[in-house]
Amino acid sequence: MVPDWKTKGKRRTLADSFGDAARGVLYAVKTERNMRIHVTAAVYVLFFSRFLGVTRGEYAALLLAVALVITAEGFNTAIEMLCDFAQKSYNRFIGRTKDIAAGAVLVSAVFAAFVGVTVLWRPAELWALAQTIFTSPVYCPLFVLAAALALLFIFAGPEKIAGWFERKKKK
Template sequence: MKPHRHSLYRTFANAAAGVVHAFKTERNMKIHAAAALMVFIAAALLQLDLIRWLFLLLAVGLVFTAELINTAIEAVVDLVSPQVHPYARIAKDTAAGAVLVAAIVAVGIGIGVFYEPIRGWIGSLL
């Protein structure tokens, strides 16, 4: 028997509920959101061009996606292995490592995006 298929609206509503849940319950998601807000404010103040904005959006999306996947993996691991188990720890640590890698890549993108505009801004002050 095929599983029941939800409407397209319900599918998007469920996905949005997952994102909202992560923002409400995951401290690191709040930290990522605060960092993203500061990055977007800086980008607006520096009047970055479209390509730079797209790189920033990609970097932020990468980190948010990694954090959402990490949250999902942690929830499933907690469900199937409520007791401490070495494989559960490996799964959780590896998922967290994916977020760390995404965040490091995002910082590198941020440096590449902001280097010249900030250098130019500082130069205009001197």
């Protein structure tokens, strides 16, 4: 049963549920640096794996590993927010709860990295891809720009970046 404050007396649709879920994911990306790190790493891994001759099965393994890490980070964020709401001052049990949730993210990220190395460790193909990128007058600047934008996204976050554009508009 969904509380009335959420539905305002109306029946909730499937679209409402998906909208709530999308808002949750976007909130985590906007507010959590670690979520932005995971999303950025996922984009790079999934993008470049297409150039390394990855099979459909290997690509599926990469997708599952990515989903596991992002899901674990989402649960960690939700647990931390709930703990912070429930207990305003330091509590060792809340601290342990948050540590365990963060540990679950670490375990999933380490194993995702193992999956990535297992699937993507192809020295000849990696070397050829690196040569293609860094010797090309087009790909090299694009790669450097993408890396710079990725770092900006991770460390500044979408809200801070949007704030910069808003300040420029006002001038």
